[in-house]
Amino acid sequence: CLLVFGSLVAVAQDVKISGKVVEEGSGEPLPGVSILVKGTATGVVTDFDGAYSISVPADATLIYSFIGYLKQEVSVNGRSVVDVSLPLDVQALEEVVVVGYGAVQRKEAVTGSVASIGGDEMREVPSANITDALQGRLPGVDMTQTSSRPGATMQIRIRGTRSLSASNDPLVVLDGIPFAGSISDIDPNSIKSVDILKDASATAIYGSRGANGVILVTTKRGRKGQEAVVSYNAFHGVKTLFSDYPMMDGPEFAAMRAEAIRTVDELGRGATYPNSSDEFDDINTDWQDLLYQTGKVMSHDVSVAKGSETGNYSFGLGYYKDEGVVPTNQYSRFSLRAAVDQNVGEYFRFGLTSNNSYGVTEGNQVGVADALGSSPLSSPYDDQGNLKRASQASQDIYKVWTKESIEDAQDVWLSETKTFGTYNNIYGEVEAPWVKGLKYRLNLGMNYRNSQGGSFTGIGVTSASDPNAPSSASISSAVTTSWVVENILSYDRTFAEKHSLNILALYSNQQEKYNSSRIVANDLPADHFQYYNLGYAEGEIIINPDEQNYSVWGLRSWMGRLMYAYDNRYMLSATLRSDGSSRLSPGNKWHTYPAVSAGWNIANESFMQGVSQINMLKLRVGYGETSNQAIDPYSTLGRLGTRFYNFGDNGDESYSTGYILSELPNTDLGWEYTQTWNFGLDFGLFQGRLNGTVEYYKQHTKDILLSVDLPSTAGVGSFVSNVGETENKGIELSLSGVIIDNLDGFTWEAGFNLYANRNELVSLTSGQEENVGNWWFVGQPINVIYDYKRTGLWQEGDEHMDILEPGGNPGMVKVEYTGEYNSDGTPVRPIGAEDRQVLNFNPDWQGGFNTRLSYKGIDLSIVGAFKKGGTVISTLYGTSSYLNLLSGRHNNVDVDYWTPENTDAKYPRPGGLTAGDNPKYGSTLAYFDASYLKIRTISLGYNFGGNWLDKAGISKLRVYATAQNPLVMFSPYHKESGMDPESNSYGDENQAVTTDIQERLPVIGTNAPATRTYLLGINLTF
Amino acid sequence: NDILEETTRERFEPGFFKTEEGVVGGLTGLYANLRRVYGQPYYYNATETGTDEYTYGSQADGNFQAADLSGLGIPDAQNSRFDVLWNESYSAINSASAIIANGTEAAMPDELIAEARFFRAYGYALLVQTFGGVPLDLGGGELEFNTAPSLKSVRNTVPEVYTRGVFPDLEQAVEDLPDNPRVIGGVTKNVARLILSKAYLTYAWWLENPNNIPTYPETDRTDPDGMSATQYYQLAYDVATAGIDNPGPYSLQPTYYDVNLAQNDRNSEIMLWADHTEYSAKYNEGNVTGWNGGDAQNQSVWMVTCYFHITKASSDPATWSPVDAFFRTVQAGQAYSRQWSRMAPSIGVFTNTFADKTTDSRFDGTFTSVYRATWNYNTSRTETELYGANFLPIAPNEPVLSFIPSDPGGILYDDTYNDGTEAGYLPGRADFVVPIDKISRGVFPGLWKLGPYRQGKDYNDDKVSSSRPYNILKFSELYFVAAEAAVKGASGIYTARQLINVIRGRAGMWRYDVSQDMERIEDNSAAMQAATPATIDINYILDERSREYFGEGYRWFDLARTQKWEEYAGTYQISPTVGDTPATVNREIEPYMYLRPIPQGQLDRMDGDEAYKDNYQNPGYE
Structure with a gap:
């Protein structure tokens, strides 16, 4: 009962x-x-x-x-x-912004300059790393491609270039800890948000390491109270050639070679390059077509996240593979991440974040230079139809490669780098029970990155002429370990509902150790060893001291920050930081710098309450200093360079290691620092349907750490010193809006950003107006081109040719003469070195846009980027790639060249006057207007809805198709060459001669060709 | 361990020069610097092209064309390749000063420090002759190593450089250096004597200035020590003859052939060389199994080798079926080099300088005048004979391309037997022939003496840089220096004729005939010496020097020292194509060109206005 x-x-x-x-x-x-x-x-x-x-x-x-x-x-x-x-x-829905050292601020309260993008938005450009995904997306953040190889990351410049020889790379902070790896180690799928701190008041909290801006990458975590969610994201795609390099085909090349011979005969000088016994005018081989393959791209990512009231976790696993169009070129990455937060009792909280990746880069042994230089008049096959070892273009011999033969040679010709990185952050937090809002947090960051390289070239594999050329192999290893300990005391409290106060004090120590080594061995007795047992090498094993590196640097910092807001109307942020660096001279190790910024939320003023169109209007102003200690460790100590020598030829006993004074000690090296002003206006109009930001900034960088190239008479090549001053000023605009808001299910959103930076070298070493060796000129931007200014071609009968160009010929490149004239109007001297001029390199402005159209479950989005003005240097057309020799020596870029019958051509007469092997002033042919508008991606997606999803336990299902790099418009370079106008190399890479162009200037070289990718993808959440 | 302190673990700091290991290593660094100048192909071009020895060749680029001064530009601040000497010398001089200062402070042995003194003075001696007055203060004070890097530079005058930067160090080096080298190829008392005597001689010419050649920075032609040109000629004679009389380990080789024979490298006649080895890429500072464009490579001989290897022969005895008669391999021996054809000898070399090709062994010991078939080195080629001109058979190592002493008439240049070159053929001969008095910029004899040689058999490709040492100084030159001084009035126990006849007597000795590739034992010494004129003048010395040191990088210095450049090289002859009547080419050699331009890179990196830089540059090049 x-x-x-x-x-x-x-x-x-x-x-x-x-x-x-x-x-x-x-x-x-x-x-x-x-x-x-x-x-x-x-x-x-x-x-x-x-x-x-x-x-x-x-x-x-x-x-x-x-x-x-x-x-x-x-x-x-x-x-x-x-x-x-x-x-x-409303508060939660407002965008929050990560502002460093764990602090999150409502965007409304931010007084510094911060650009943010959410993970999902970023992933609208499916890519291997965040630099690819963010190109053109954020104002003031310039991503420049410097390699077109799979897995390559881009050069990042935030608000221009400040330093001359120190690094201009921003600091990356991954989940609160300075990141010691490569940006390619971070799986974009794992990212929740990216916040980029641009001005000094925002970056000052990161001190000297933040001088070039700070990129805060926050990875996904479980949310409080979240049910278990499993997500699966994947895409597969094919990668095709965007365009091949515009080389001549057989008939074009034969005609050009004949023209060159005709010219040489006519002028009675110079060298001719007739067909070798391998070349026949009726052959037309497309060497690039034989080489390139269709690549594949794929990405898979699974994650699970769950949260409760007292803790949460998230795990993720990712796989990414990118195969290039050059055979064996590929990059693959496995990533594993975990994040756990747990409250213990009422006052304690602990957490852990671990981001791990294992990446393999392969295929760097294969390049395109052979395919570009090989004569189209030479067949790849011999009489029996077998692939030849080599083809001969006049005097130059090239190894014959096709995609099949490269694949077949994979076991005997390889180059790979395997990188493991683990980036871990552990924290403990305790709230003071007796003072509300007071917290102490200890962050412990531990990073480890190990990169193992190996390469092998089997017997005779790459030699054009010698099938018995000895094999060689190399192994390399680089280990970076770093740790950081941060002690943070923070106080966060709102008084009387109107005074909100956030105070933070930091004491941190960090140290990074880097150690690399490389060993090269020759003549491995059997090919199966590859690079795995150099001990069997029968030839020399070389451990070059210049390839063994060790460096340790440390940084100790004190920092205080105060953020105060009154009634959500007036905001103030002030920071003071002091950094001590191991890299600088004793006595100059410490530097202290302040930053202050203030904001005024005008829209929250009572007098604005009646203005219903304006929802948000905020004025920001900030001033601050940052500094840069990014010189190499030990720069102050001086150095002896290594020279090896053999005294006689009696083996080991003849060998001797020599030294020569190569760097001088410098006991005065101190900090380079930048003073920045930033003015910003944020606005939100029409119930949030149009939001935007306009910013203006001005930076002065002083006491620049500069490696000064010395004249030879100094006896040492260069020294590092605090000299010079640079200035950057610029304007940035970003807009985003909802143009059509759910009109019968139809929505149209668009975003747009535009920015311009003006860079100027204000001074060099005291009183010095120019440093021609480095292409630095006071009053000009840091990045310029220093060369002759091409005005066209000399034509028959042009005035003063005999004086300006003795020995010249009609049809040669004409450059501007800057000298004096005699009273009879004749120039006083021939054209020479003093006629070289400073030519513009930087773009006038650049930016990006994105737009999204959706109707019910279907959406179409487009992301694009554009650039106006500036110069793209194409080494193909210039002198350094040796592909525009116009002599017929080997294959040539397909250009419209001058002949007596075709006098309005752009390019000089084949066989005409040369300087070195190239046409005289040929370097001036490399410069093109860099303007372009690129559609980076077009994506069409469909979000499934309906009961069946529910029954299957699926909360979200989206499929999409994306075309990457589909379209280039308004690009003079693209128009002439058909190529992608983006750079693909640094100035000293992927050219036949790598010393003509400053290393720092990105160029188009003979790297892997640009590609276009078509993807199909799926996002699935349970 | 404070994280703000630094400890290096992978490098040496400059203080290492205070230890004996550091001093010895520093000296090795100075020897290694020789490689960056000697054997460097563009520097080689600078010292030879534009002289009576070489003009530009068929594949010449602007560097070589300009150097010829024949209307295709001039070697100015941007394309004069004496920049190699300028750019390499000061780092060696600075390092030498650091070794001298630190080594002296740490009481290192004098004979070690004397090696550094030698190299510093040698560097200055080359610089001052090439560029005129050069800076003695690199930023740390005169002859001190640079501790405060400077973007300024002040040129001293020629007499200051000689009397402060050259003579004192060399005189000290003669004093302190040992008789026998510390290491193979190391400098000795006698090496220092050779350079000191040459420096005295060169300075004496400068003081005398017979052809009124300008100097810069402007200065009177008076010696700060009040000595006359005559006295310096005598000093040159005295030091050179002291070297001859106290030879130490050095001696003349029995034949001229032996001097330059690869198998006899580092022989007793060679006093200084830039060493190389084929066994270690590391210690060779360059690839030993393939192409290397690095700055320490011995590639000079490539410049002066024509594209002989493109010569074809027929695989069929009846129908012309061209196949390669040559295989490009470093195994083929000293006569065969990689070909760049950047520089060609002028016809006068063979009709004047080496007019005697039979008594005097030096034509044969200098040039490759017969190229013999090498296709058999290609293991995939199985032919035992090919067919050349007149379809006559050619076996491996038989002549394919021959330079014959003069045009006998009747050479046919038609394409009946199309060998792919400009060469012609004669009835009854299988080889293709080129009359040596009608060579062109495209086909000319190679330079056997600098030819590559590989001891190991495992490597084939001819793209590898020469692993032979590049010879810099020879014992024979002491005779020439003394003889030249004697011609200029110095006196002593030997007359100029006696001295020259030592050289000529040896030149008459034959042991091997390179062109015939066979033994040839002959002693023409008496005939050679009898042919020496009774009175030797400076022109005879210059002719004899060219015969002895042809194509070794001496020529421009010899012509510049004696102020005979214009006279010797003002015109030359070369045939437009092989067999054509030689064309006479005029050069415009102006007096100001005796001083080579300060390289543009130096001017670009210096701190100063246009006027300052113009003032730094040698006159005529501003």
Whole structure:
């Protein structure tokens, strides 16, 4: 009976209720809302239609919570249907911005210059790393491609270039810890948000390491109260050639060679390059077509996240593979990440983030230079139809390669780098029980990165002439370990509802150690060893001291930051930081610098309340100093360079290692620092449908750490010193808006950014106006070109040719003469070195745009980037790639050249006057207007809806198709060459001669060709 | 361990020069510097092209064309390749000064420090002759190593450089250096004597200035020590004859052939060389199994080798079926080099300088005048004979391309037997022939003496740089220096004729005939010596020097020292194509060109306005 009674009681007390949770206002059902019976652990979650049912005591109170909405408590009061509408949490919905050292600020309260992008938005450009994904997306953040190889990352410049020889790379902070790896180690799938700190008031908290801007990468974590969510994201694609290098075909090359011979005969000088015994005018071989393959790209990523009231976790696993169009060129990466946060008791909180990646880069042994230089008049096959070892273009011999023969040679010709990186952050946090808002946090960061390289070239594999050329192999290893310990005391409190105060004090120590070594061995007795046992080498094993590196640097910092806001109207942020660096001279190791910024939320003023079109209007101003210690460790100590020598030829006893003074000690080296002003205006109009930011900044960088190239008479090549001053000023604009807001299910959103930076070298070493060897000129930008200015070609009968160009010929390149004239109007001298001029390199402005159209489940998005002005240097057309010799020596870029019958051509007469092997002033032919507008990606996606998803337990299913790099417009270079106008190399890479162009200037060289990719992808969330 | 302190673990700091290991290593660094100048192909071009020895060749680029001064530009601040000497010398001089200062402070042995003194003075001696007055203060004070890097430079005058930067160090080096070298190829007392005597001689010419050649920075032609040109000629004679009389380990080789024979490298006649080895890429500072464009490579001989290897022969005895008669391999021996054809000898070399090709062994010991078939080195070629001109058979190592002493008439240049070159053929001969008095810029004899040689048999490709040492100084030159001084009035126990006849007597000795590739034992010494004129003048010395040191990088210095450049090289002859009547080419050699331009790189990197830089540059090049 008692039992019966008891159960009756139970039945009587529990009621089954059901209901629906919707968004307040719109009435949209909200799936995934967590419903908890207050005071118990009992709860349910709403289904896809926002519906739920639960058995609860009749007097229970239910708590409805959902991220982004205000929590609601509702008493059942015996009802059986409880419908709830959740109001939006306006505060939570506002964008938050990560501002460093764990602090998150509402965007409204930010006073510095911060550009942010969410992970999903970033992933609209599917890519291997964040530099690819962010190109053209954020104002003031310039990503420049410097290699077109799979897996390569881009050069990042935030608001221009400041330093001359120190690094201009920004600091990357991954989950709060300075990142010691390569940006390619971070899987874009794992990223929740990227925030880029651009001005000094924002970066000052990172001190000397933040001088070039700070990129804060935050990876995904589980959310408080989140049910377990499993996500799977994948894409597969094919990678095709964007364009091949525009080389001559057989008939074009034969005609050019004939023209060169005709010219040489006519002028009676110079060298001719007739067909070798390998070349025949009726052959037309497309060497590039034989070489390139269609590549494949794929990415798979699985993650799981869950959270409770007291803790959360997230795990993820990713795989990425990118295969280039050059055979064996590929990059693959496995990544594993974990994030855990856990409260212990009321006051303690601990957490761990671990990001790990293993990447393999392969195929750097294969390049395109052979395919570009080989004569199209030479067949790849011999009389029997077998692939030849080599083809001969006049005097130059090239190894014959096709995609099949490279694949076949994979075991005997390879180059690979395997990199493992693990980046870990552990923290502990304690709140002071007796002072509300006071917290102490200890961050411990531990990074380890190991890169192992190996390469092998089997017997005779790459030699054009010698099938028995000895094999060679090399192994290399580089290990970076770094640690950082940060002690952070913070106080965060709002008083009287209007005064909000955030104070942070930091003491940190960090140290990074780098150690690399490389060993080369020759003549491995059998090919199966590859590079795995150099001990068997029968030839020389070389351990070059210049290839063994060791460096350790340390940084100790004190920092304080105060952020104060009054009534959400007036904001102030002030920072003071002091850094001590091991790299600088004793006595100059420490530097202290301040930063202050203020903001005024005009829209929150009472006088603005009537202006309904303006929802947000904020004025920001900031001033600060940052500094840069990015010189190499040990720069102050001086150095002896190594020279090896053999005294006689009696083996080991003849060998001797020599030294020569190569760097001088410098006891005065101190900090380079930058003073920055930043002015910003943020606005939101028309109920948030149009948002934007305009910023203006001005930076002065002083005491620049500069490696000064010395004249030969100094006896040493260069020394590092604090000299010079540079200035950057610029303007940045970003706009985003909803143009059509859900008109019959149709929505159109667009974003746009535009920025311009003006860079100037204000001074060099005291009183020095120029440093021609480095192409530095006071009053000009740091990056310029120093060369002759091409004005066209000399034509028959042009005035003063005999004086200006003795020995010249009509059809040669004409450059500007800058000298004096005699009274009779004749020039006083021939054209010479003093006629070289400073030519513009930097773009006038650049930017990007994105737009998204959606109708019901379908959406179409486009991301593009553009650039106006500036110069792209194409080494193909210039002198350094040796592909525009116009002599017929080997294959040539397909150009419109001068002949007596074709005098309005752009390019000089084949066989005409040369300087070195190239046409005289040929370097001037490399310069093109760098303008372009590129559609970077077009994506078409479909989001599935419907009950079947629900039944399958799927909360989100999206499929999409993307075309990457589909279109280039408004590019003079593209128009002439058909090529992608983006650079693919640094100035000293991928050319036949690598010393003509400054290393720092990105160029188009003979790297892997640009590609176009077509992807199919899926996003699935359970 | 404070994280703000630094400890290096992978490098040496300059203080290492205070230890004996550091001093010895520093000296090795100075020897290694020789490689960056000697054997460097563009520097080689600078010392030879534009003299009576070489003009530019068929594949010449602008560097070589300009150097010829024949209307295709001039070797100015941008393309004069004496920049190699300028750019390499000061780092060696600076390092030498650091060794001298630190080594002296740490009481290192004098004979070690004397090696550094030698190299510093040798560097200055080359610089001052090439560029005129050069800076003695690199930023750390005169003849001190640079501790405060400077973007300024002040040129001293020629007499200051000689009397402060050259003579004192060399005189000290003669004193302190040992008789026998510390290491193979190391400098000795006698090496220092040779350079000191040459420096005295060169300075004496400068003081005398017979052809009124300008100097820069401007200065009177008076010696700060009040000595006359005559006295310096005498000093040159005295030091050179002291070297001859106290030879130490050095001696003349029995034949001229032996001097330059690869198998006899580092012989007793060679006093200084830039060493190389084929066995170690590391210690050779360059690839030993393939192409290397690095700055320490011995590639000079490539410049002066024509594309002989393109010569074809027929695989069929009846129908012309061209196949390669040559295989490009470093195994083929000293006569065969990689070909760049950047420089060609002028016809006068063979009609004047080496007019005697039979008594005097030096034509044969200098040139490759017969190229013999090498296709058999290609293992995939199985032919045992090919067919050349007149379809006559050619076996491996038989002549394919021969330079004959003069045009006998009747050479046919038609394409009946198309060998692919400009060469012709004669009835009854299988080889293709080129009359040596009608050579062109495209086909000319190679330079056997500098030819490559590989001891090991495992490597084939001819793209590898020469692993032979590049010879810099020879014992024979002491005779020439003394003889030249004697011609200029110095006197002593030997007359100029006696001295020259030592050289000529040896030149008459034959042991092997390179062109015939066979033994030839002959002693023409008496005939050679009898042919020496009774009175030797400076022109005879210059002719004889060219015969002895042809194509070794001496020529421009010899002509510049004696101020005979214009006279000797003002015109030359070369045939437009092989067999054509030789064309006479005029050169415009101006007096100001005796001083080579300060390289543009130096001017670009210096701190100063246009006027300052113009003032630094030698006159005529501004």
